Amino acid sequence: MIRIDRPPAVPRVLATRGAKKRAALLAAYDAAPAEYDARRQKLTFDGALYGHSSVKRALVDAQHGKCCFCESKTGMDGDVEHYRPKAAFSQAKRGRIEGPGYYWLAYEWSNLLLCCAICNQRFKRSLFPLADASKRARSHRHHVTHEEPLFIDPAAQDPEEHISFRQEIPFPVGGSRSGKASIEALGLDREILNERRRDRLKHLQILVDLVEMEPTASAELIPLIEKARILLDECTGDAAEFAGMARAAVKAGYFLR
Numbered sequence: 001m002i003r004i005d006r007p008p009a010v011p012r013v014l015a016t017r018g019a020k021k022r023a024a025l026l027a028a029y030d031a032a033p034a035e036y037d038a039r040r041q042k043l044t045f046d047g048a049l050y051g052h053s054s055v056k057r058a059l060v061d062a063q064h065g066k067c068c069f070c071e072s073k074t075g076m077d078g079d080v081e082h083y084r085p086k087a088a089f090s091q092a093k094r095g096r097i098e099g100p101g102y103y104w105l106a107y108e109w110s111n112l113l114l115c116c117a118i119c120n121q122r123f124k125r126s127l128f129p130l131a132d133a134s135k136r137a138r139s140h141r142h143h144v145t146h147e148e149p150l151f152i153d154p155a156a157q158d159p160e161e162h163i164s165f166r167q168e169i170p171f172p173v174g175g176s177r178s179g180k181a182s183i184e185a186l187g188l189d190r191e192i193l194n195e196r197r198r199d200r201l202k203h204l205q206i207l208v209d210l211v212e213m214e215p216t217a218s219a220e221l222i223p224l225i226e227k228a229r230i231l232l233d234e235c236t237g238d239a240a241e242f243a244g245m246a247r248a249a250v251k252a253g254y255f256l257r
């Protein structure tokens with residue numbers, strides 16, 4: 001996971017049609033709050049609106065086409081995901097699903113991220129644990145600023161302060177509680193990610209070995225070493241898949257020796 005710079009300009013479809021939908025949701029909730037709190041009634045959402053191609057395109061551009069959590073490339077095939085879940089929430093993995101969710105943030109630009117289907121649909125779902133569940137905003141009348149979410153919001157925090165890697169395996173920096181919760185609940189150490197990151201490390205290792213040869217390299221090797229250096233910069237740049245791991249590896253020298 002790496003920091004995401006979501007541009008401040010709100011996509012037009014959210015500022016116009018999204019704002020109208022939000023007003024309708026608030027009115028619906030206010031008409032029967034107890035029904036929605038008990039989940040006897042459910043609010044409905046327009047996926048074509050928050051998932052509009054212009055919204056997704058803006059997120060793809062801001063996130064270099066990568067999942068906000070696992071840094072797998074998704075491009076336009078990723079989901080537009082709600083950091084605070086719109087329709088329901090649960091405090092723990094096998095905990096009770098409660099209502100009504102953060103419906104007032106369903107079309108809110110600051111709540112939207114691009115996410116791969118596995119992180120979103122298999123792991124995160126309605127899960128949104130807080131350090132203190134009693135501080136949860138249960139309706140639009142409450143303030144989310146009182147909450148302390150355990151999931152890292154990569155558009156608001158620097159994930160690299162909370163999650164680093166030993167070789168391909170993520171770990172919470174200094175025992176970070178949100179780092180630990182994010183790794184465990186979002187499955188950031190799932191086997192397929194570890195495997196793909198391990199493959200990436202093997203390539204990085206060759207580049208690092210080449211760059212380290214420079215002081216004693218013969219003249220004919222210098223152009224190759226230059227190319228390796230450029231490629232290494234690309235692999236550790238924000239646009240690269242698994243950039244968080246690549247940066248940690250280069251910084252700490254965690255390679256597969």
Ligand SMILES: [Zn+2]
Pocket residue numbers: 067068069070071072115116117118119120
């Ligand atoms: Zn993912």
